[in-house]
Amino acid sequence: MTQKKVPDKLTDPSSVSNIHKITPSIGMLTTGIHGDARSLVQKARSEAAEFKFKFGYDIPPGVLARILADQAQVYTQHAYMRPLGVIPVIIGIDEEEGTQLYKVDPAGYFVGYKATASGVKDQEATNWLEKQHKAIEGGFGSLMFDDVVQTAITGLQHVLGEDLKSSDIEVAVAMMPSTEKTGGVFEGGRFKMLSTEEIDNHLNMIAEQD
Numbered sequence: 001m002t003q004k005k006v007p008d009k010l011t012d013p014s015s016v017s018n019i020h021k022i023t024p025s026i027g028m029l030t031t032g033i034h035g036d037a038r039s040l041v042q043k044a045r046s047e048a049a050e051f052k053f054k055f056g057y058d059i060p061p062g063v064l065a066r067i068l069a070d071q072a073q074v075y076t077q078h079a080y081m082r083p084l085g086v087i088p089v090i091i092g093i094d095e096e097e098g099t100q101l102y103k104v105d106p107a108g109y110f111v112g113y114k115a116t117a118s119g120v121k122d123q124e125a126t127n128w129l130e131k132q133h134k135a136i137e138g139g140f141g142s143l144m145f146d147d148v149v150q151t152a153i154t155g156l157q158h159v160l161g162e163d164l165k166s167s168d169i170e171v172a173v174a175m176m177p178s179t180e181k182t183g184g185v186f187e188g189g190r191f192k193m194l195s196t197e198e199i200d201n202h203l204n205m206i207a208e209q210d
Contacts, residue, residue, distance in 0.1 A: 025189040026092030031119035061092035065102035073108025093189025
């Protein structure tokens with residue numbers, strides 16, 4: 001999830017986004033320089049397509065994170081190569097591991113998370129997430145879908161110190177497929193952006209809880 005900042009009042013908000021779909025089951029949140037972000041997204045999509053062509057199945061999020069981290073590290077080895085000024089957060093579905101979340105540092109370091117934050121006030125957000133994770137019995141992994149989305153929105157509102165509207169934020173989710181509909185056969189996950197109406201519903205549910 002990310003706060004949506006439109007640089008100019010005349011800009012079409014629908015053309016501004018920090019969340020990108022890499023494959024049907026993997027998405028990427030980018031914070032930093034938009035030009036670098038577009039380049040990194042293109043690189044990620046290319047690597048994912050090449051992996052699918054070569055091996056016949058979708059690239060796992062962890063493998064994609066490692067490839068992007070290795071490339072970022074190469075950029076730090078030469079004076080004539082500028083590291084990309086963007087931090088990608090990768091979320092997606094792995095057929096064996098389930099849902100996965102990775103953050104890649106421009107220096108070439110990457111690690112998996114149960115929850116993470118990136119960008120302005122990321123440390124405050126991380127501290128808030130740590131407290132929530134400890135307070136919830138079983139951690140974030142025990143929450144239902146609606147609770148996960150509302151926890152993320154509540155955390156963003158808490159850190160920014162303001163009430164958000166559906167037009168102010170973008171929310172995307174990586175969902176495990178229902179094996180009941182596929183006869184017990186795993187058919188990959190799904191990465192999707194929530195619509196303005198869906199975000200409104202979650203904001204209303206948060207307001208009712210208060």
